[in-house]
Amino acid sequence: MTDLIKEAEALIFDGDGTLYDTLDMWDTIDYRLINAIGGNANNSIVGKDRDEFLHNNNTGDVFMNYANFLRIKYNSSFMTEQINSMRNTIAMDYLKNVEFKPYALEFLIKSKQEGKHLCLATLSSKWVIDIYSKENGKLNSKFPIEKLFDVILTKEDVTLKKPDPQIYNLASKLLNVPKNKCVIFEDSLTGVQAGKSSGISVVNVFDKHTSGEDLAKIQEMTNIKIKDWKSLLFSHDKEQ
Numbered sequence: 001m002t003d004l005i006k007e008a009e010a011l012i013f014d015g016d017g018t019l020y021d022t023l024d025m026w027d028t029i030d031y032r033l034i035n036a037i038g039g040n041a042n043n044s045i046v047g048k049d050r051d052e053f054l055h056n057n058n059t060g061d062v063f064m065n066y067a068n069f070l071r072i073k074y075n076s077s078f079m080t081e082q083i084n085s086m087r088n089t090i091a092m093d094y095l096k097n098v099e100f101k102p103y104a105l106e107f108l109i110k111s112k113q114e115g116k117h118l119c120l121a122t123l124s125s126k127w128v129i130d131i132y133s134k135e136n137g138k139l140n141s142k143f144p145i146e147k148l149f150d151v152i153l154t155k156e157d158v159t160l161k162k163p164d165p166q167i168y169n170l171a172s173k174l175l176n177v178p179k180n181k182c183v184i185f186e187d188s189l190t191g192v193q194a195g196k197s198s199g200i201s202v203v204n205v206f207d208k209h210t211s212g213e214d215l216a217k218i219q220e221m222t223n224i225k226i227k228d229w230k231s232l233l234f235s236h237d238k239e240q
Helices: 023-036 043-056 062-073 080-095 104-113 126-134 166-175 189-198 212-221 229-238
Strands: 010-013 117-121 151-153 182-186 201-205 224-226
Touching (some): 023 062, 043 189, 104 117, 104 229, 151 166, 166 182, 166 189, 189 201, 189 212, 224 229
Parallel strands (some): 117 151, 182 201
16 A cells, blocks of 8 residues: 555545446436436446536536436436436435445445544435435445444535535545545546545546546546555555
8 A cells, every 4th residue: 555545644435436336326227217208328328428417517406407418318208307306216226235346345444443534525415325324234234334434425515516626625624634634535537636626635446437538537647546445455454
C-alpha cells in the first residue's frame, strides 16, 4: 500500500462500481424500465446513455431529470414522475441483494481498525442506502453499514452532483479532516473529476464497465490505480 493511503486520516468512498458491484444491476433495471414505458432499447447502450446523461446533468433531482430524459427519448406516454417511481419499484428487489466487491469490506474493516475515519459519498438516494443498511443482509453480515462509516452522504446532501466536487468538500468538512489527509476512492470518470476538483488525492478502483476514452482520461488524472480490493488489501497486510 502506498504512503498516500497509509498516512491518510480519512478515506472517502464512492458506492456503485467502487465498493458495490452494482453497475450491471442498474443496466438491467433501466433496460426493464425502458421496455415497461414502451421503449425498445438496445441493451448495449442503456448504461452508456445513463452515464452520459448523469455526467452532463448534475443539478436538481438528477434521477427525476433522468426519468424525463427517458420519457422524451422513447416518446413514452408515461409522466416523468411515473417513470421515476417505476424505476424505484423495479430496483427494490435488486438492491436487497447487492454485495460488496470482493475484499472491499475486508479493506474497510481493516482501515477502521487502524483508526481511519471512513465516509461513503455516493450519488445514490438516501432511500437506496436505507435499503442497503436495513434490508440487505449481505452488506451487513459482518459489520453494519451505519457503524462502518463515520459519515454517509447521499445526493440529498448536496445541490450539485458529481463531477462537481461539492460532496467531497462536504465530506472533508464533516469528517473534520484536512483535504491533504484525505484520500478518495472512485471508479468512474465523473467521480474522479469530482475528486480531483476538490483538491483531494484520488485512487482509481478499476471497474470492468469503464473503458475507452473514459479509462484513458482516468489513467491521466488519478494518483494511484488499483485493479481490485484484493491487491490493495494484500499489499496492506505485507507492510504491517
